[in-house]
Amino acid sequence: MSAGANTLTVAAARDALRKRELSAVDLTMACLTAMDAGDGLNAFAHKTPEIALAQARAADARLAAGAAPDLCGIPLGIKDLFCTRGVASQAASNILRGFRPEYESTVTAQLFAAGAVMLGKLNMDEFAMGSSNETSCYGDAVNPWRRAGDDTALTPGGSSGGSASAVAADLCLAATGTDTGGSIRQPAAFTGIVGIKPTYGRVSRWGIIAFASSLDQAGPMTKTVRDATLLLGAMAGHDPKDSTSADLPVPDFEAALTGDIRGKTIGIPREYRMDGMPAEIEALWVHGTAMLKDAGARIVDISLPHTKYALPAYYVIAPAEASSNLARYDGVRYGHRAKLAQGDGITEMYEKTRAEGFGKEVQRRVMIGTYVLSAGFYDAYYNRARKVRALIKRDFDLAFAAGVDAILTPATPSSAFGLGEMAHADPVEMYLNDVFTVTVNLAGLPGIAVPVGLDAKGLPLGLQLIGKPWQEADLLNHAYVLEQAAGFVAKAPKWW
Amino acid sequence: MSIDIETARRVAKLARIRVDEADLPALAGELSGILRFMEQLNEVDVTGTEPMTSVTPMRLKRRADVVTDGNIQGAILKNAPDAREGFFAVPKVVE
Numbered sequence: 001m002s003a004g005a006n007t008l009t010v011a012a013a014r015d016a017l018r019k020r021e022l023s024a025v026d027l028t029m030a031c032l033t034a035m036d037a038g039d040g041l042n043a044f045a046h047k048t049p050e051i052a053l054a055q056a057r058a059a060d061a062r063l064a065a066g067a068a069p070d071l072c073g074i075p076l077g078i079k080d081l082f083c084t085r086g087v088a089s090q091a092a093s094n095i096l097r098g099f100r101p102e103y104e105s106t107v108t109a110q111l112f113a114a115g116a117v118m119l120g121k122l123n124m125d126e127f128a129m130g131s132s133n134e135t136s137c138y139g140d141a142v143n144p145w146r147r148a149g150d151d152t153a154l155t156p157g158g159s160s161g162g163s164a165s166a167v168a169a170d171l172c173l174a175a176t177g178t179d180t181g182g183s184i185r186q187p188a189a190f191t192g193i194v195g196i197k198p199t200y201g202r203v204s205r206w207g208i209i210a211f212a213s214s215l216d217q218a219g220p221m222t223k224t225v226r227d228a229t230l231l232l233g234a235m236a237g238h239d240p241k242d243s244t245s246a247d248l249p250v251p252d253f254e255a256a257l258t259g260d261i262r263g264k265t266i267g268i269p270r271e272y273r274m275d276g277m278p279a280e281i282e283a284l285w286v287h288g289t290a291m292l293k294d295a296g297a298r299i300v301d302i303s304l305p306h307t308k309y310a311l312p313a314y315y316v317i318a319p320a321e322a323s324s325n326l327a328r329y330d331g332v333r334y335g336h337r338a339k340l341a342q343g344d345g346i347t348e349m350y351e352k353t354r355a356e357g358f359g360k361e362v363q364r365r366v367m368i369g370t371y372v373l374s375a376g377f378y379d380a381y382y383n384r385a386r387k388v389r390a391l392i393k394r395d396f397d398l399a400f401a402a403g404v405d406a407i408l409t410p411a412t413p414s415s416a417f418g419l420g421e422m423a424h425a426d427p428v429e430m431y432l433n434d435v436f437t438v439t440v441n442l443a444g445l446p447g448i449a450v451p452v453g454l455d456a457k458g459l460p461l462g463l464q465l466i467g468k469p470w471q472e473a474d475l476l477n478h479a480y481v482l483e484q485a486a487g488f489v490a491k492a493p494k495w496w
Numbered sequence: 497m498s499i500d501i502e503t504a505r506r507v508a509k510l511a512r513i514r515v516d517e518a519d520l521p522a523l524a525g526e527l528s529g530i531l532r533f534m535e536q537l538n539e540v541d542v543t544g545t546e547p548m549t550s551v552t553p554m555r556l557k558r559r560a561d562v563v564t565d566g567n568i569q570g571a572i573l574k575n576a577p578d579a580r581e582g583f584f585a586v587p588k589v590v591e
């Protein structure tokens with residue numbers, strides 16, 4: 001059954017591997033073949049077939065011995081933001097060209113310890129700053145989906161665009177992503193897959209190249225909700241090397257998928273009904289609400305009054321943290337160093353290195369962050385944004401205290417747009433892509449995008465469920481109910 | 497609040513990113529647009545609200561103050577653009 005094995009879900013592949021109906025090497029070969037045939041998607045930035053096959057052989061030995069973990073022999077793609085020992089890890093930035101970490105991120109170390117196989121590193125927006133994968137030094141990743149009767153290349157979303165594209169196109173069984181303002185959920189919605197951002201602190205950030213440390217959180221991007229439970233279980237857990245990682249037990253997320261949400265309360269936040277929201281998004285949201293109601297949940301209207309201030313608060317806080325985190329790229333310890341002219345000193349080295357190494361969007365955000373943190377503006381911008389952030393979190397706290405179990409919203413304000421279509425837009429217009437997702441990062445909550453339908457152009461649309469802190473198990477069960485009710489099974493017709 | 501060319505030049509300097517003189521007006525315009533977007537935050541009444549310092553109300557873990565790593569000079573220098581005699585090398589800093 002190895003032909004077409006790359007199209008399996010993680011759960012189905014696990015079962016087949018355990019029954020020895022399929023070998024990890026054959027499964028990996030099927031994915032490597034699909035990966036090579038998928039170059040038109042530009043999803044993989046660095047391929048690691050030798051590592052993959054060595055890991056697959058080790059997985060087969062472990063499977064033969066019995067009692068192998070869920071992910072044993074499962075081929076994954078890894079976002080380029082994760083440091084992987086000896087393998088290029090450059091956050092899709094020229095400033096990290098040639099960087100090969102001497103260490104392994106906690107997340108990838110845990111995945112490999114569980115027997116997972118790494119096919120390669122996935123394309124993304126530079127330093128995870130972007131919503132379309134168009135800021136990458138590797139070029140644009142491409143969405144496997146196209147509008148009906150139109151071969152315009154579409155964005156897979158961003159920043160985890162390569163992850164989304166690779167999973168949707170069956171180049172790998174699942175992938176890792178990271179989400180600072182929506183970078184797992186928006187690309188998942190644009191490509192018809194599942195993506196969960198866990199509670200801040202659930203997954204270790206150690207060895208993940210930092211963007212905005214108080215917002216960054218890694219999570220899985222998968223074909224199904226069940227697959228998300230398997231990946232998240234292996235990625236999560238306390239790590240002494242990340243002081244913000246939570247010392248809490250990791251539940252059996254898969255066991256939480258009972259499919260029963262009777263008596264649960266779902267909040268529908270009125271502030272997410274944006275002016276000018278496409279009718280199709282509105283209809284999808286109503287449809288999703290009805291599906292959860294049919295499953296026995298109670299639907300209540302709720303108010304999250306500070307929602308409209310989430311994006312401006314985010315675009316103060318995230319660049320401020322980024323300007324600090326990205327100060328380390330100075331051309332001294334790793335990565336790119338500019339060629340210097342006669343007489344250039346260390347300041348010229350910094351300035352030329354960073355001008356050459358960082359792309360336009362990264363430069364813009366570093367400079368905005370520098371400005372809002374500079375003397376005289378710190379209180380007016382940065383401290384005010386942190387106060388607004390506290391109010392945004394309080395909105396959610398109040399909703400949950402009033403008995404809400406999960407909140408249902410659209411995942412994105414549109415379906416996937418064309419690559420280049422936003423090229424002449426104001427930077428702020430691109431930022432609006434995160435309007436439904438960014439609140440969740442600011443409040444540190446878990447959020448999941450679930451594919452629910454296709455729009456009139458034939459493109460996938462997703463809904464987002466937001467859960468209580470540390471209640472990913474319950475959130476995943478809600479997502480599972482929505483997934484089963486929606487019955488989304490469409491795949492992008494293969495053109496690549 | 498808008499960012500003029502002089503401020504853009506100063507921000508670029510603080511950020512240690514070289515920006516050509518010819519590019520400063522466009523940069524100032526872009527930064528001003530983003531700042532205008534942020535100014536919506538002035539509509540919010542934040543009286544009595546403390547700035548958020550930690551999204552989850554938990555105490556950061558502490559660990560024993562002991563050496564847990566070390567003696568990896570080679571690994572640390574491995575990715576350096578210019579490493580010599582066990583050090584990172586940079587252009588001359590003092591005359």
